[in-house]
Amino acid sequence: MIQIKNLIKYFDGKKVLDDINLNINTGQFFTLMGGSGQGKSVFLQHIIGLLKPDKGSIYIDGQDIVPLKEKNLLEIRRNFGYLFQEGALFDYMNIYDNLALPVREHTTKDDREISILIKKALEEVELSGIEQKFPSQLSVGMRKRVGLARAIILQPKLLLCDEPTSGLDPATGYAISCLILKLCRELKTTTIVVTHDVINFFDISDCIAIIHEGRIAAIGTKDEIRKSEDELIRRFVINHPI
Amino acid sequence: MFKKYLEILGKEIIYFLHLCGRIIYFIFDCCVLILNKRIRMPQVMTQVYELGVNAFAMVTIAALATGMVLAVQAAVVLNRFGATEYIAKLVSLSLVRELGPVLTSLIFIGKSGAKISAELGAMSANEQILATRALGIDPLDFLGLSRILACIIALPILVFWCEIIGIFGGMLITVLQENISVFSFLSQTIDSIRMVDFIGGMIKTIFFSILIGVVCCFKGFNTSGGSLGVGKFTTEAVALSSILVIVANFLLTKIIINIWG
Numbered sequence: 001m002i003q004i005k006n007l008i009k010y011f012d013g014k015k016v017l018d019d020i021n022l023n024i025n026t027g028q029f030f031t032l033m034g035g036s037g038q039g040k041s042v043f044l045q046h047i048i049g050l051l052k053p054d055k056g057s058i059y060i061d062g063q064d065i066v067p068l069k070e071k072n073l074l075e076i077r078r079n080f081g082y083l084f085q086e087g088a089l090f091d092y093m094n095i096y097d098n099l100a101l102p103v104r105e106h107t108t109k110d111d112r113e114i115s116i117l118i119k120k121a122l123e124e125v126e127l128s129g130i131e132q133k134f135p136s137q138l139s140v141g142m143r144k145r146v147g148l149a150r151a152i153i154l155q156p157k158l159l160l161c162d163e164p165t166s167g168l169d170p171a172t173g174y175a176i177s178c179l180i181l182k183l184c185r186e187l188k189t190t191t192i193v194v195t196h197d198v199i200n201f202f203d204i205s206d207c208i209a210i211i212h213e214g215r216i217a218a219i220g221t222k223d224e225i226r227k228s229e230d231e232l233i234r235r236f237v238i239n240h241p242i
Numbered sequence: 243m244f245k246k247y248l249e250i251l252g253k254e255i256i257y258f259l260h261l262c263g264r265i266i267y268f269i270f271d272c273c274v275l276i277l278n279k280r281i282r283m284p285q286v287m288t289q290v291y292e293l294g295v296n297a298f299a300m301v302t303i304a305a306l307a308t309g310m311v312l313a314v315q316a317a318v319v320l321n322r323f324g325a326t327e328y329i330a331k332l333v334s335l336s337l338v339r340e341l342g343p344v345l346t347s348l349i350f351i352g353k354s355g356a357k358i359s360a361e362l363g364a365m366s367a368n369e370q371i372l373a374t375r376a377l378g379i380d381p382l383d384f385l386g387l388s389r390i391l392a393c394i395i396a397l398p399i400l401v402f403w404c405e406i407i408g409i410f411g412g413m414l415i416t417v418l419q420e421n422i423s424v425f426s427f428l429s430q431t432i433d434s435i436r437m438v439d440f441i442g443g444m445i446k447t448i449f450f451s452i453l454i455g456v457v458c459c460f461k462g463f464n465t466s467g468g469s470l471g472v473g474k475f476t477t478e479a480v481a482l483s484s485i486l487v488i489v490a491n492f493l494l495t496k497i498i499i500n501i502w503g
Contacts, residue, residue: 050375065373070380078378088373090365102377106383 001026001191002047002158007056009042009214012168017053018214024192024207029184031201032194033236034211040194041085041162043211047192048080060158060209073172078106081151081189083161087143089150091136095122097130099150121149125179139174142226145179152183159184161193165200173200198237210236268460271382271388280383281391287394301351305337305404307398308345312336316412326420330430334405335414338439342405343493345428347450350397351483355458358389359479361473362462371463372433381463390455397451398444423466441481442498449494450487457483 007020016039022032023180034040045051047058049065058063064078099118103109109117122128125145144164151159161180165173177200184191195201202208202222205207209219210233217224218233225237275281316332362385363370374381413427461479465471 045372048376050372070375074375074378075381076378077376080376080378082373082376084373084376085371086369088369088372088376090370091368101379105377105379 001059002192003057003059004047005057007043007046007053007058009039009046009051009053009057016214017046020056020211020214020216022189022209022216022219022225026190026191027184027188029181029204029206030190030192030209030210031197031205031207032192033198033238034194034212035196035202038211038212040104040196040211042159044192044194048077048082048158050146062098078102078154079157081154081156083144083147083151083159083164085166087135087147087162089143089146091135094132094134095138098130098141098146102150102154117153120147121153124152124160124183126175128192129142141168141176144176145207148176148179149181152187152189156189159191160188161191161195163195163197164193165195165197170199173197177201178206195213203236206223213237255484264464265456265460268382269456272331272387272456275380275383275387280387282384285388285389286395287383289388290395291388293350293357293392294396294400297346297353297396298358298403299352300353301346301400301404304349305342305407306411306474307330309333309337309408309413310415311385312341312408313412313415314419317416326422327426327430329412329416329422330421330427331434334385334409334418334431334435335439337405337408337412338443340443340491340495341442342401342408343447343450344487346401346404347397347447347454348484350393350451350478351454351458351487352402354393354396354485355454356457356476356480358393358458358467359373359407359462359476360472362386362389363465363475364469366463366465366470367468382459385488386459386463389450389459393455393458397454398447401416401443402445414482438502442502445498446494447493451491453486453490 001021002024003018004022007099008015009017016032018128020043032040033044042051046053051069053066057066060076065073068076090101093101096118099121100114103117119128122130124146127142127145127149130138130142135146138146148164159180164176164180168176177197180191180193182206183189193201193224204220207219208222208225210217210225212232217231218228223231228234312333313329317326320328320332362371365385371381371385374384408430410451413424417424418429423437438448458479461475461482464474466475
């Protein structure tokens, strides 16, 4: 379970996250929605300690990760998967080595076992047979799916996805959102998605929070959000063709 | 007005001290990794090959030309005193004690140091460094240390090569222009270079290689501002390493001369 208490973050004197309080249950598909520049990615990076808050606590399974040093955070992050907006694949490595990296670093698996894991992860994201290609030879959507394969290869307890469908055509966006949901349900992984893609993520999420100017403007199930009388929420979600 | 200037000066001093502190902390982290034996030898050797090959052609051309220029200039001056037999001494000592380490280091900064900084900078700009941390891998351990160690291995090899080629260049001019035999040039060269001269040059080289590796990696890891930032930080890495090498050369030369003469 993830518990976020009074999270505050400033960048150059500007409050980017303003007193965020959230509880995310184990195995839940949680989506944080909001427009561009509202602090979604900053929020996500705080959850695994890539950024330190100016104030507040982040408890993961009862442990506050905010006071931890980078060395300890590196160990904790081994249990997490993180999908970056652009995939963040290492462009000097082929796809095989990109996927093999976390396995080689954190496990004692031999080459044969690594090869099996990579094959399975690529099958999960429906990209079999691209092991020898380099990231520059793939489309944006394919890079995101490879990024997703890398994020799930060690079957993480927590999967974090930063704008997984941005910049994709509707069909590919839909395919990726279905894929993330499938992985969440099959692997029973707690999944946190930050996105402005209401169409693909509203209906599939167990819990939705709306962030506006660094504050949580609303939180609840899709039905609770739909019933909201708040003008901002109505503008962002209800008027959207869900 | 005066207060405003004082404020600016104060900010610059704080920034400089902050930067120094971060670089010292960065070096400390590298030392901890080395002491913990977190050295990835295959990656180090790949980097040695890439960084060494990257600067090899330029070092060769520059060394040959410098050796030849030294011989030409030495011949002009020494001819006035009828002392052309000292050309070999002048060329070889200049190269081994000073020009070899400094010239090679400056070329190495321009070719390989810039490569390190730009590569790591581009990785920072494309979130690859962040991805390394998100995967639970220390970027310094995974990407930085191998490059710093590669500098420490590659630069002395290049300096040694530079000295050989530079002396060869000087020999070409001396033999063809001054009618001094190859045997005579080589025997004078061997007689004039003491082990202390060679070791002194190599100590400076190793110190320079650490400076270059640390500064270029540090700047690469701290790149921000997208593709424009990559250019800015790479330029800063090259400029800062060059200045530090030149200043450190003076200080180290003074120390080495005071100790060994």
